[in-house]
Amino acid sequence: MVGLRGAGGAAGVLALAHEIAESVPDPELPMLTLADLGILRDVSADGDRVIVSLTPTYSGCPALAEMRRDLTLRLEAAGLDAEVRTVLSPAWSSDWITAAGRRKLAAAGIAPPLPAPPRGGPVPLRLSPARREVACPLCGAPGAEQTAAFGATACKALYRCAACGEPFEYVKEI
Amino acid sequence: MPFDTAYEAITEEADSGHRWAFGTGFADPLDGVDTTVPDGVDGADLGAYCLMLGDDALIMSHRLQQWLARAPELEEETALANIALDLLGQARLLLSRAGAADGSGRSEDDYAFRRVEREFRNVRLAEVADADFGGLIARLLVFSTWRLALLTRLRDSRDPVLAAVGAKGVSEVAYHRDYAAQWTVRLAGGTAYSRARIEAGLAAVAPLTPELFAVTDVERRLVAAGVAADPAALREEFDTVIGTVLAEEDLAWPDAPALAGVAGQAGRHGIHTEAMGYLLAELQSIARSTPGATW
Numbered sequence: 001m002v003g004l005r006g007a008g009g010a011a012g013v014l015a016l017a018h019e020i021a022e023s024v025p026d027p028e029l030p031m032l033t034l035a036d037l038g039i040l041r042d043v044s045a046d047g048d049r050v051i052v053s054l055t056p057t058y059s060g061c062p063a064l065a066e067m068r069r070d071l072t073l074r075l076e077a078a079g080l081d082a083e084v085r086t087v088l089s090p091a092w093s094s095d096w097i098t099a100a101g102r103r104k105l106a107a108a109g110i111a112p113p114l115p116a117p118p119r120g121g122p123v124p125l126r127l128s129p130a131r132r133e134v135a136c137p138l139c140g141a142p143g144a145e146q147t148a149a150f151g152a153t154a155c156k157a158l159y160r161c162a163a164c165g166e167p168f169e170y171v172k173e174i
Numbered sequence: 175m176p177f178d179t180a181y182e183a184i185t186e187e188a189d190s191g192h193r194w195a196f197g198t199g200f201a202d203p204l205d206g207v208d209t210t211v212p213d214g215v216d217g218a219d220l221g222a223y224c225l226m227l228g229d230d231a232l233i234m235s236h237r238l239q240q241w242l243a244r245a246p247e248l249e250e251e252t253a254l255a256n257i258a259l260d261l262l263g264q265a266r267l268l269l270s271r272a273g274a275a276d277g278s279g280r281s282e283d284d285y286a287f288r289r290v291e292r293e294f295r296n297v298r299l300a301e302v303a304d305a306d307f308g309g310l311i312a313r314l315l316v317f318s319t320w321r322l323a324l325l326t327r328l329r330d331s332r333d334p335v336l337a338a339v340g341a342k343g344v345s346e347v348a349y350h351r352d353y354a355a356q357w358t359v360r361l362a363g364g365t366a367y368s369r370a371r372i373e374a375g376l377a378a379v380a381p382l383t384p385e386l387f388a389v390t391d392v393e394r395r396l397v398a399a400g401v402a403a404d405p406a407a408l409r410e411e412f413d414t415v416i417g418t419v420l421a422e423e424d425l426a427w428p429d430a431p432a433l434a435g436v437a438g439q440a441g442r443h444g445i446h447t448e449a450m451g452y453l454l455a456e457l458q459s460i461a462r463s464t465p466g467a468t469w
Contacts, residue, residue: 059342059343086205086207
């Protein structure tokens with residue numbers, strides 16, 4: 001085990017832990033890493049241990065358990081004395097998906113999320129399907145139509161392009 | 175042993191103790207979260223309150239899961255599965271919080287699989303079976319409208335864990351409420367038959383609705399301590415939202431008497447309908463027939 005006072009110094013160990021944490025893929029969106037998703041909140045030191053903090057996307061998302069497990073194994077494999085912790089607050093927002101993450105989503109044919117609604121205060125009721133200006137990630141045409149408010153994972157809705165007719169997934173803004 | 179993909183990691187033999195199902199070693203969803211009970215708050219009360227909100231989510235989630243392979247269209251099945259998963263996630267956090275708060279150290283599995291009916295604290299609305307899709311939509315509309323009003327207020331709880339569960343849950347349940355509200359409008363404005371189904375659904379859930387706003391002693395003490403949302407204070411927002419949805423297609427809220435409890439006690443006191451025993455028999459069957467099983 002390499003503690004913070006080990007070879008390479010504290011800064012080097014933290015940088016290594018950060019590098020490892022950033023590289024873990026999402027099992028449901030394998031083109032994205034923890035860092036792309038914005039769920040990697042912090043890499044810090046607690047005494048001689050490295051603490052990596054993650055925040056869940058959706059309360060029930062099973063991918064987080066797998067990402068935690070994968071991250072723990074990778075940190076162990078690198079010989080680091082590290083611990084993965086859950087951070088619940090502030091709640092994850094799709095706004096935290098990085099610019100690189102958005103490009104990777106679009107390249108994989110998944111439309112990245114629009115800006116999330118403001119937090120706090122009352123939640124407006126929507127009596128008709130959400131009107132979002134989602135552009136088709138395949139042909140780039142605007143004005144895609146929502147076909148289902150929920151998709152194959154908690155974080156996505158289904159759309160169909162009005163121009164090319166291709167169905168695609170959209171990462172919901174929350 | 176780094177893996178190229180997370181799928182590789184979870185299919186690795188060395189990882190066989192870490193799947194996401196009963197008996198396979200859940201990671202505690204509150205692992206690493208500070209679960210200290212705030213000053214001036216009774217831990218037993220806080221635990222009891224977390225069980226109420228956690229059981230609402232767990233039991234509603236199970237009822238929704240029973241719709242899988244029965245929904246009218248694939249898209250609706252996906253929606254119901256997603257809603258059930260969100261609620262299951264909320265239940266896991268709340269049941270774990272209960273065990274940390276009440277000092278018992280019980281796990282989410284202990285609460286979900288090793289309690290008897292009288293120990294469950296969910297409102298009866300969560301447990302009743304749906305006659306059909308219209309019944310489900312009416313029940314989901316009432317449940318999610320009420321729960322969203324509750325979670326919105328929970329964001330200001332003095333308990334940081336409950337405040338976080340509230341903040342996270344708001345954006346999830348907002349989707350659930352929109353889904354149920356949009357289907358209510360579609361069914362009411364569709365055919366005479368579809369309108370009759372949503373009307374029958376509303377008639378079935380109306381008697382279970384007053385219970386949502388009743389205040390128990392535990393809640394009264396926790397409201398005073400700044401921890402809980404006052405159930406009685408949710409009524410106005412609930413009536414406004416339901417009124418807006420129903421007005422869209424001239425539906426009327428059924429004028430029905432409240433379903434009686436037993437000596438004034440109902441779901442929050444562990445007094446349930448006949449449906450609850452059947453639901454728990456299914457929910458707990460594996461855990462009870464093979465205690466401590468792992469695979």
